[in-house]
Amino acid sequence: MTELEKQLESYDFSLFSYPKVVENAPIAFTRVLQDTQGYALANKEFTRQSGYSRQEFNSLKDEEILGSIHKDDLNGFLKAHEEWCNNNFRDTFRYMYRIINREGKTLWLDVYYYAELDEEGKPYAIDQIYVDITDRINYENLLRESEDKYRRLTESVPAAIFIYSDNRFIYGNEYSVKITGYSVEEMIGKHFWELVHPDFRDDVIKKGSERLKGNEVQSRYDVKIIDKYGNEKWLDYSGTLINYLGKPAVLGIAYDITEHKKTQQALIESELKYRTLVENMSEVILYVDNNDRILFANDNVTEMFGYDKTELTGHFAGELLVDEDYREAMSDRIKLRRHGFTDRFEIKMRKKSGESLWVEISSAPLRDNSGNLIGSIGIYSDISERKTYENTIESSLQQKDLLLKEIHHRVKNNLQIISSLIKLQSSHVKDKEIHSLFAESQNRIKTMALIHEKLYRSKDIxxxxxxxxxxxxxxxxxxxxxxxxxxxxxxxxxxxxxxxxxxxxxxxxxxxxxxxxxxxxxxxxxxxxxxxxxxxxxxxxxxxxxxxxxxxxxxxxxxxxxxxxxxxxxxxxxxxxxxxxxxxxxxxxxxxxxxxxxxxxxxx
CATH class of the missing domain: 3.30.565.10 (Histidine kinase-like ATPase, C-terminal domain)
Structure with a gap:
């Protein structure tokens, strides 16, 4: 109840005996005489509200006067007025309703009636006060709409939004239920740290306490919780110190990142498997960019070429490792790589000591997440012994067949390894179009591998x-x-x-x-x-x-x-x-x- 309303409840209607005060008051005053049902008094504010002077209002019929009351409020007013009359006009009658005045403008009025009684206790006049509360009602409606808008916003956001003060929850949106498993009613009053996983609890309590004290702490971090049903969940949490109902509180927003964490862990495990595969292969693995500059080499490069892998990084593979007589041929192969072709060839190379060796290279393109060609991966197999063996058994067709079968078998295996590496890499790609490009490359590799498989198993190789x-x-x-x-x-x-x-x-x-x-x-x-x-x-x-x-x-x-x-x-x-x-x-x-x-x- 406002201060004005309190004053009106205990209002001394004897002020009607002060005509100047009444006439110029910012509140509408009227007096209705019961014998004539006419308005003996109506001040300027009443004329402003209704649009009628006292004389004009007296000329109106009852249905016209009642017709000015908003249709949605009329029945309630009449019923309350009848109850007041039946109660012998005791106390002050009060009712709030809308009118549509002479100008067609809608006003909200807070109305007070007081009956002047004669010696027999019968009313001879009704003193009336009309307070224009239109601005207050409009403000309350705007405030209510604003509250509804922000309530809908907090309930529609796919994140838990909550407030805690004195380390206890005092508010939580519906999404909090989805994340924690607790209903809003169950959350209210619960210590916020009860939901936090024991491994994170001490750190979270410390940060929360420091934040409530107004000290600067990390505002956003990942934290693990345990929901109502014992499930562990990861949250991306951020907290802000606010003033809520006159007390310091923390506004928290938390997103469920459990699936993201699982994916992240799967990527780490996949990377570990991939790296283990690369480091434990018997062949040398080289990653080169589009200019043939070495980006990565596995540990086997030391055994095959005599270089530590750190010595190779940043150097051009063709210039450093390929025999001078074969560098032009290697240059042609590099041009093919730049167009994204999968390639396989044999070439003479040179160790750090100057000793030559024959190497079989199987290469495939490397692309970034956007599908852009960024280099190639090559598997280098030392075939020096095979080359020597080939030269010594040319006279023996049977031995030659055995050797060629081995070549096709190893090539098939190498192509399958490349296909597997591409498949491993494609598992990190979410874009369907790029994933399709990886699949097409795998099919081309399988096409060539199938040829070698058939030759390996054929009687006539x-x-x-x-x-x-x-x-x-x-x-x-x-x-x-x-x-x-x-x-x-x-x-x-x-x-x-x-x-x-x-x-x-x-x-x-x-x-x-x-x-x-x-x-x-x-x-x-x-x-x-x-x-x-x-x-x-x-x-x-x-x-x-x-x-x-x-x-x-x-x-x-x-x-x-x-x-x-x-x-x-x-x-x-x-x-x-x-x-x-x-x-x-x-x-x-x-x-x-x-x-x-x-x-x-x-x-x-």
Whole structure:
């Protein structure tokens, strides 16, 4: 109750005997005579509120006077007034309601009636006071709206928001329930440190106490709590000293970062596994940037090249490690790396002592989280002994076959290691497009690894039976992209054709790129269809390979000869490497026809 309201409750209505005071008062005063039901008095403030003078108001009918009261307030007013009258006009009548005055403006009024009684106790006049409380009501409404807005804000934020004073919770939003498991009622009055994990409790109590004292402490830190059900959770907590109801308190905001912490721990463990793998491989691992500058080398580099790994960091690998006669060849390989190609080759290198050695290098591109090429990773295998062995057993075909089988086996293993390393790295990438690029690189590596697997298991290690290879490759791609063979059927024409490694690898990579494109783009929205693959011997010097589908087709806007797609570029480059050409037909889907030379005629 305001001071004005207290005064009005005990108001001495004898002031009506002071006409000047009443006439100029900032409160509306009226007196209604019971015998005439006319207004004997109405001051200036009443005229301002109602818009009528006393004379004009007296001319109004009862329904017109009551009609000025807001329709939502009228019935309540009439009922309260009737009760007052029935109670013999005892005490002061008070009611708050809205009026719509003569000008159409809505006002809130706090109304007080006092009955002047004659000797028989009957009222001969009613003294009335009308206090304009419109501004106060509007302010209260604004305040209420502001409180509602901030309440909705705190309840909608995905974070626990709470206040504690004297080390006890005095407020908590609904999200606090989700994080702690306690209802708001259960939280209120509880010591804040009861929720904190014992390992963190002393530190949190100390920081909280210092903050309440006004001392400067770390405002944001990670803390572990135990919820109502015994579950451990990690919170990103920040606290601010505030004044709440006249006392120092702490406003706390906490985000649940439990899953983030688990992911962080998984990354640490994954990094440890990855590093353990690299450091314990028998081969040398080198990371180089796009300029062939060494960024990392594992411990095996000392045994293979005689350098401590710290001596190599920052130097150009080709200049420091490659034999002078082979540096130009190495330069060509570096150019391929800069275009993101996976590569495998043998090269003569030199140790710190000057002693030469033969090394087999398997390399794959390295990309950052945005998919930008930042360098390459290379696996260096010392094949010096193998080279010496090859030179001494040239006369023995059987021994040569055994050696080549070993080479293919080791190459297959190396490619699988590279594929595994790429897979490890891709597990840290959240962007789906970049993750897809890693997957495509893995499929290309698997395509080459499958060639070496077939050669390793073949009776004649100089060639492979290509139908069986295509079937295994297509099955692998279906599994990689998760495509059901019942929805998209692969039809591979059986022909007994044998290809050597120089022809099989480019052909396999072409099939990998074109079939991958079919599986990714040709049959959208669970569309059904067919993929057709055929390799035929045209004549003594040429093969013809057809890969087609009856899917959505390549858009006319894509120029095959000038495509930005790495896959289509590879198809064009590999076809030229085979001495062939590519024809693209855009009818009833997409068809690629590739005519290329047999290996022996290509060498001529």
């Amino acid at each position: 100089s060639v492979i039976e290509f139908y069986d290879y295509i079937k295994n490759l297509v099955d692998s791609l279906y599994a990689s992209y998760g495509i059901s063979p019942d929805r998209v059927k692969a039809k591979i024409e059986f022909r007994s054709i044998y290809l050597d490694i120089d022809t099989a690898i480019p052909c396999g990579l072409i099939i990998n790129e074109l079939v991958s494109n079919c599986l990714k783009y040709a049959f959208p929205n669970l569309m059904k269809g067919n993929i057709f693959i055929d390799l035929t011997e045209q004549n003594d010097i040429e093969y013809k390979m057809i890969i087609k589908d009856n899917g959505a087709g390549i858009p006319e806007t894509i120029d095959f000869n000038n495509s930005a797609s790495l896959g289509l570029k590879l198809v064009k480059i590999l076809s030229e490497q085979l001495g062939g050409n590519v024809e693209l037909i855009r009818e009833n889907g997409t068809e690629f026809r590739i005519l290329f030379k047999k290996a022996n005629y290509l060498r001529k």
